[in-house]
Amino acid sequence: MGLAQTQQVLAQLYTNSEFRERFFANPQAVAVELGLSCDEAQQLAQISAQEVNIFANSLKWKRLGEIHELLPRTAKVLGKNFNTLFWRYAQTHLPTGIKKHREDAIAFANFINKMAENEDLEPIWISDLVCYEKTWLLAYELGNCLRVCWLRHTVHRDFTAQPTLAIWYRLSRRSQLHHIILSLPRI
Numbered sequence: 001m002g003l004a005q006t007q008q009v010l011a012q013l014y015t016n017s018e019f020r021e022r023f024f025a026n027p028q029a030v031a032v033e034l035g036l037s038c039d040e041a042q043q044l045a046q047i048s049a050q051e052v053n054i055f056a057n058s059l060k061w062k063r064l065g066e067i068h069e070l071l072p073r074t075a076k077v078l079g080k081n082f083n084t085l086f087w088r089y090a091q092t093h094l095p096t097g098i099k100k101h102r103e104d105a106i107a108f109a110n111f112i113n114k115m116a117e118n119e120d121l122e123p124i125w126i127s128d129l130v131c132y133e134k135t136w137l138l139a140y141e142l143g144n145c146l147r148v149c150w151l152r153h154t155v156h157r158d159f160t161a162q163p164t165l166a167i168w169y170r171l172s173r174r175s176q177l178h179h180i181i182l183s184l185p186r187i
Contacts, residue, residue, distance in 0.1 A: 009034065009044060014056045015094050024049040060090050063104060070105035071133045073155075074112065077126065085112055102137055109134035125153040125161075132156075132166055139168035139177060156181045 012019045023030045023044075031041030064086050068075045075082045089111040095104035109130045116127045128151040135149040151164040163184040170177045 005034075005036075009036075013047070013052050014059060017056070017091060020049075020052060020056065024052075060087070063090065063095070063101075066101040067105045067108050070102065070137060071109060071130070074109070074126070074130050074133055077123065077129060078112075081121075085115060088115075102140070106134055106137055109137075123159070125155065125159045128153045128164075129155045129159075135166065135168065136179075139170075139179075143170075143173050145170040145177065154183055157183075162186055 013023060014020075019030075027045035028038075028041050031038075031044060036044070064083065067086065068082070078085065086108065089108050093104070093107055093111070095101070095107070097103060112121070112130045113127050115121050116130070121127075131149055132151060132155045135147050139145055139147040145168060147168040149166040151166060152161060154160045154162050154164050156164070156166070163186070165182045165184060167180045167182075168177060169180075
């Protein structure tokens, strides 16, 4: 087995809990699925399941820490529920690419909003806060930028039920990102 194939298998073991469970339940069968020889399967089977699980868990905690930093107000408001939601999310989503922490946080924000919609997540304004922080992350893309976020609550102040418009803009690639929040009159 070449280095690239070994790295792919190890990456799957460390990041995909379903694959990890299947592999350690029957390493020979999984090795056959991957097109590995019997010797290669035996080599991989010697890896300690406990060590792989410990390392995989540490990777998830690192991801959680990164997302916590990128969605700080959401993490603070949700408290322990933020971690609980993250563990559920991490079972189904694995980030890839160069800006994977930012993309992971955006995908997690979408997951939280879906859970808020389907499971009546509290507080009632959590979707607005998540949308606000997610739009901040989206606004940091390079180049000209205009991002608008309609909110039902004043997430920048006291979370009062009041229509609010948050706008981010950058006029050129090299200019500073600007941010404006307008609380609109209640209708």
